[in-house]
Amino acid sequence: MGDTYTVGQYLVDRLRELGLGHLFSVAGDYSIEWVNSYVEKSDIQAIEEVNELNAGYAADGYARLKGIGALCVTYSAGSLCATNAIAGSYVEKVPVVLINGAPSIQKTLTFEQTGYSSHHFISGRETDLQLFEYITAAAVRIDSPHLAPMLIDYALTQCITERRPVYIELLEDMVDLQCARPSAALKAAPDISDEDSLNQSIAQISERLQNATKPLIWIGVEIDRFGLHDQAERLIRDLKIPYVTELLSKAILSEDDVQFAGVFDGKSSSPYVQSLVKDSDFVLALGVWLTDINDLGWPIDLAKTAFASWDTVKYGTIFNAQVSLADLVNGLIDKRLTCKAQSLPAKTARQAPVAVPAGEITYQGFYDFIQQQIDGNTIVGADASLNYFGSLLLEVGARRGFIVQSSYSAIGYIGPAATGVSLAKQDNQRLLVFAGDGGFQMTAQCLSTQTRFNLNPIIFVMDNGIYGVEQWLADASVFHGNRPFYNSCILHRWNYSKLAEVFGCQGWKVDTYGELEDAINGAKENLNSPSIIQVVVPQRSIPNNANWKAS
Known part of the structure; x- marks a missing residue:
């Protein structure tokens, strides 16, 4: 050439x-x-x-x-x-x-x-x-x-x-043909806000923030997508009020933050977060997406919530178009607002390791145990499955430390996504992935690529033999009774840990918490290939924060 x-x-x-x-x-x-x-x-x-x-x-x-x-x-x-x-x-x-x-x-x-x-x-x-x-x-x-x-x-x-x-x-015949060289560097097109709409939005939101008795900030996924992490943190610091995230935006800011109250995901949120959202008299939602997974069983109070997205602001009957989210956040920072002081419960230190529980592993018990394995260098990934619920309440200290596809919710996403995350993450970070067995069956070949390129995610496959989240969505009461699961939700069970022999990585099958602890310790020492841990759980076991629909 x-x-x-x-x-x-x-x-x-x-x-x-x-x-x-x-x-x-x-x-x-x-x-x-x-x-x-x-x-x-x-x-x-x-x-x-x-x-x-x-x-x-x-x-x-x-x-x-x-x-x-x-x-x-x-x-x-x-x-x-x-x-x-x-x-x-x-x-x-x-x-x-x-x-x-x-x-x-x-x-x-x-x-x-x-x-x-x-x-x-x-x-x-x-x-x-x-x-x-x-x-x-x-x-x-x-x-x-x-x-x-x-x-x-x-x-x-x-x-x-x-x-x-x-x-x-x-x-194919274009590849080797001559063309002009690049000129200027590529840049994202700048945001263009309508000045009147922007100023009106800043004024309206500022007034509500200052007059509210219990204001709350709801941080959404667009803060992450458009790289507004620092601006959002600055606004939260200046306003001195609590904030929550949505499942899709979980841990885009460190969950160790003293003003972080928790993840709001409707009735699957912690009781404290549900109370905080219910009692607030003004909610500023920044880049939040309204989806059925983000507001599980909870009617959003549109009258007290201002939604500022990528290019619009909606609050009650007010609609301001062509308002850049970045311009709005920066405008609110420039106002130097003072809100009514609120106190959050003191952050408790992460739970110290406790004695290994006895008995069979349950969904909730698994996540209680896993919390002890998460530190500031851990990235967590969860698939569209009952793992949405268990992972939602995990405390993740790493900024941008949680990966989930909860809006589109394609089961099977997280295994191969872990390949990309493993290549993009920092060297000192470790990736823990939680997959349902049904979703993992769809994309299990991810282990081949991860092994080939010496990537080391730790993949937990929750083996209950059913499409659990599909059954939960269709009829959750089955989990609390003796009625059979839908035939379409029953899986042909695999011996997932044996896939390690097929692909050349490492695998464990665990039925008890002692075996789980040993498997995790072994996986942490395995730095050159993925580790698959098959976690056997009872079919009717679900995380505690999924019980509201099953009752």
Whole structure:
């Protein structure tokens, strides 16, 4: 290639510029030239995944910590397998770049004009493009080297601006063609607030904060997605009032904070948090998403809650459009407001290790025991399962120390997401992952990739033999009676710990707390591969904070 600068190099350079250090890929002949000739020769490490769904989940987990993630797949047969992961990233505002290797212009025209099909074709040149337009912030097709820089820059700028996935269809014959070099660095498009709407919102919220007897801040996931952690902490400090988070935003700020009251998740919240939310006379919700998982069984009082999201403020009958969340938070900080003082219960030191309990492991007993294993260097991940409830009340001291996909809630997410998190986390951090057995069966091949690349998440598979959360959602009373579980919720049980022999990692099966303690100690010493701990729990055992629906 000499001194020529190509489309393939342009894409690599722009991704590296945004901070991408790892690319999750699945081999495919339409994309393999770009990976082999450009990615492999760059500072980006290619992580070869076992399937496209796992690659998508891994890129999502990576992006939640790094601010950008990417996967490379092949046309249709590969890309369509990744749609569920990309849809989840779209819903949860996670900036993932999907690079889809596509057939050449010649192959495309031959198919369209003669009907002679190259492999993976469905119905023409825009099948994949049109599909991904619905679940990305931008979808572009690179079929001209002259337009490639503009289209790539547009897609990547949309990705970092909207914090949502984008789709780049890279034709196989474009990769080595010459194009212009990058000019200015890529930057997210600046927020543009309507001045009148912004000032009105700041004034209205300021008045309510100062006049409220028991004001409360509700920190939502958009504080994390748009990197407003420091500003949110500054506002909380200045106002000197308590704050709660939602499940999706759990631990985006350290839960050791003296003003942190807990996670609000409807009737699954702690009694103290439920009382705090109920008794407050004004709630400022910053970047909160209203979902059925975030307000379990609890009607949100819209009359006393001001919702400030990415670009709007809603409070009662007031609606102010084009108000940037960042501008609003900074504006409230600048007001130097004084709120009525409130006192929170004193933070207690984390529970010291206690004697190992006797008897069989229960869901609640497991989480009571696990709390002792979490310190300031622990990242916790929970799958869409009964683990939502158990993990919700864990105290996580690490800032950005909790990974969950609770809005989209695709079971099976957390195992392969742990691959990406393991590559994105700091070296001194350890990842603990809690998966249901049904979800883990969907994506268990994550152990293969984690073993291949010497990643060391500790994965707890809660083995109760059922799709527990699906049964809970449909009819939770079954857990407190003798009626049978729905047939559709009953699993074929695996011996999960034996998968370690298949994939070359380490595994344990535990039925007692003593065995659990031994397994955790062994897993902590295993630094070069994933550890899978199969935790056998009774089928009718559920976390205490899930009992409200089962009664």
